[in-house]
Amino acid sequence: MRRALAGVVFGLALALAGCSPAGQGGRSGPGGTVDGGASGTAGTVTVFAAASLKTAFTDIAGKFEAANPGTGVALSFAGSADLVTQITQGAPADVFASADTRNMDKLKAQDLVAGQPGNFATNTLTIVVPPGNPARITGFGDLARSGVKVVACAGQVPCGAATKAIEQETGTTLTPVSEESSVTDVLGKVTSGEADAGLVYVTDARSAGSKVEEVRFPEAAKAINTYPLAAVKGARNKPAADAFVQFVLGPEGQAALAAAGFGKP
Template structure:
């Protein structure tokens, strides 16, 4: 066979092989034969690697222990994030948010203080209740004044600190006192529950009406005295993403952690009640 004839014979075969190779390449790029192409992730979905930056959380002072723990867990799960907290009286935090303080999440100690934020259209959606908290009397270790009831706080010679009435713990204490028909004049009104507790820790007062969670957090520094009237003054704790959140994606993920089974576990371990 002459060389020109051989070339004419091979050309159709080479073309067929090229077509087969091209089809094989397309099949490899789309997956194995008969398998459907992988679907795209749903809109808005984020993986651990997508969460980055700082999440700023404004939270009621009584959440300090539980939220600090949850913040550490969140950062461990999402190494490119950092959670920073501003703990304080819910009313003061709400006022800061409505005045433009930059924050991603607000967790309040009562629906009333949360309403300050929602009424100002500063929330991105509907707040969700994630925990509840009940009052307890904190007394100096050894209970030298022998406080055993809410009524005992009204006795002469017993110095008491209460949260200010604008603060959820103060409003709850007032509700319990009113429900029992008791009148009490404290030696001081404090701007958040931790400040009221500190008065007892420093033995500046004999007792204070705080939350069970705060008594547990200060174990060894104070003793707790339960009282039945507290059942009528339990506070719901709502949480919400803020409308102008600088880092909304990770903020939503933090809220999801708070509301998850793991979040509930941490909260109940520090004395909170399930919603």
């Protein structure tokens, strides 16, 4: 059974962890430990993933569960920087998937990554505007025009770091009316009509469908984000964590990421 978690509620998560065996055989459900899947996995694997991965990882989780009967995937999506903070504070994650290498490196520096992270996808920024493009945005430079309400990610978030890199490369200074902690929050500001434009990933623009119009700009190639993932050191379900990582890196995981618009790593 897959649970999509909008965020991590520490008290509940820790309580559940306390009621579960901490060994590598997986967690017990209400009826005891479930039978392992084809890979010998069992129980629940908790995956902390960057917000931009929601569509792709929801698809991948379903495929992983089908390939591993008796193994469930609990997904928690947020900005990569927020997820790093949660993990360093003890949140019970088995796998971490980041939207950039910088945040993965933060976990590595604190000896919280098991093994070497694997790069599994790339993503590129694009501009999204409300239907009809009322502010007549045609490129990155237009985002600096007076009176244009732009929303971007905060600098510590991968999409925000990419935005800053493009600003430096182009000599353009943006003045966002809001800086968000995740790319999905930026998208929400545009779809709700609170902004004239937002900087999100091409995958987010695709998932939004007709709710937005996309304005691609060539300067985006100056800041392509590479996505790594790894099992978290001390994972409560190490066998399932390792299996999930390999599944994302394998043919089925890569096909789901490509379908969502991600580039190859």
